[in-house]
Amino acid sequence: MRLSLPSMLAFGLALVFSVVQASAFETRARAAFVMDQTTGTVLLNKNADEALPPASMSKLMTLLMAFEAVRDGRLTMQETLPVSQHAMSYGGSTMFLDTTDRVSVEDLLRGIIVLSGNDACAVIAETLSPDGTEAGFARLMTRRARQLGMTNSTFANSNGWPAPGHRMSMRDLVLLANTLITDFPEFYPMFSETQFAFDGRAPQNVNNRNPLLKLDIGADGLKTGHTQEAGYGLVGSARQGNRRVIFAISGLDSERARAEVSEQIVSWAFRQFSEITLAREGQRIADAKVWMGKSPRVGLVPAEDIDVLLPVLAQGKVQGEVVYNGPLQAPITAGQELAELVLMPEDLPEMRIPLVAEVDVPLGGFGVRINTAVTTFSGQFTATDTPQVEVSQ
Structure with missing residues (x-):
């Protein structure tokens, strides 16, 4: 009735x-999903359910599982973990760990969030894996993602290193980011840290790559990503007043384009919509x-x-x-x-x-x-x- x-x-x-009509937002990103967290309103959907290479943005799933392990008592922030030859072998963005290191969980988490450490992800993965391997942890990541409703996410590793079948959608990334923000407020402030100088050993890799953090627009997370296959992407969030916006973009052709599009999305989402x-x-x-x-x-x-x-x-x-x-x-x-x-x-x-x-x-x-x-x-x-x-x- x-x-x-x-x-x-x-x-x-x-x-x-x-009254209520906003012009549709045009973005250069291959895929994008923008959500107003406060009301749950979807503001933009462009290929948001397409399963794409997520690059380092998939590290958010490793972080979620690490946070859950700390909350459940399976990890503590102070305990130190060994570095395997496999973890040490990763290139790209790293903490420059080697097999002589034992690194605290807290440093590893910051190494993933701020430095995007591929090696740090592998250390966490091997520790939490049911069979002690990163591949076993990746299977666990996929299973956990399904439980969270992330239906277009499949993981082959813990850090987004290019691999066949390693895929996530922009909608899934926003859902994941929302879970991190909502369920783990005690850890979320780490995402807004702009520098982390681990052990003084890598002065060339101490800065957070999130381009929004240095702007006065309320940005406080979450994670960038880049590979040749994926292009440049970002899972971002910003809060202004009582509103929070979460978004994910992928497939941009440069760091500059990623920074420009991300700022445009935040500005549009806050200025073109109001809560009533x-x-x-x-x-x-x-x-x-x-x-x-x-x-x-x-x-x-x-x-x-x-x-x-x-x-x-x-x-x-x-x-x-x-x-x-x-x-x-x-x-x-x-x-x-x-x-x-x-x-x-x-x-x-x-x-x-x-x-x-x-x-x-x-x-x-x-x-x-x-x-x-x-x-x-x-x-x-x-x-x-x-x-x-x-x-x-």
Whole structure:
């Protein structure tokens, strides 16, 4: 059943939405995914589910598994780990470890985050691998990724070194970044560190490659990546006020292009969209018919404030409707989820927001049941609600 919103609410919405269309953002990246973390709104999707070589951006998965191991007590930040010949053999970006080293977990984590150390990833991988090999850890990474809903990620190693079948999508990288930010606030500040001079042994590799960290735009993570096959990419995040934006891009042709596109995305995401409180917790959005209830109708309310993100530049309109399977069957308990508020802003994905019962509606007495049976038999208990509402200024 679809309900029009009550006229008073529609009037309120007309005042709140100063209407909603933003020009589509064009990017040079081969693939991109941009999400407003605060509301969960997808702002940009360009080939976001294509499985691509992620280069060093896949190190975020190794970091997640290391953080989980520390949280679970399988690793401690202070313990030192040996460096194998295999770990030492990696080229590219490294901490310049050798087999005589024993390195603390804390230094290894910073070596991965700030220095993008291929060797540091392999040390962590061999320590946590079920069979002591990096390949075994890569299989574990793939399995864990599936558990997290990362359906387009398959790992062949711990660090993104070019290998057949080592792939991730931009959507998966944003999901992974969101998990790191949300679940591990105690470790996340390491992603904003701009330098790490491990043991003084590699002065040519002490700087974080994330180009956004030196800009005053709220950037605080996460990881760059580059190989000849993958091009230049970045998983980034920035926070301004109460909003956080997370994005992943790949396939750019230079460091400069990566820096320019990343800054453009952050600026666009914060300036072209604004967060709006559509309705407060407990505010009645609509009411629905109740079958066999002591009351013939029940109010439908949000269980928490409804905050949505909408474009702010151009004139437009927002369509919305309340959807539920009705009439609803009594008894109903206050707070019971009964319906959805479906919003359809232009140029953004459909938004579905749960609505719950405003109050208890107990089962009606004998007289109510008889009356319902009579009205049903006579065809009077039918849906008469109009299907849709359009809100505009």
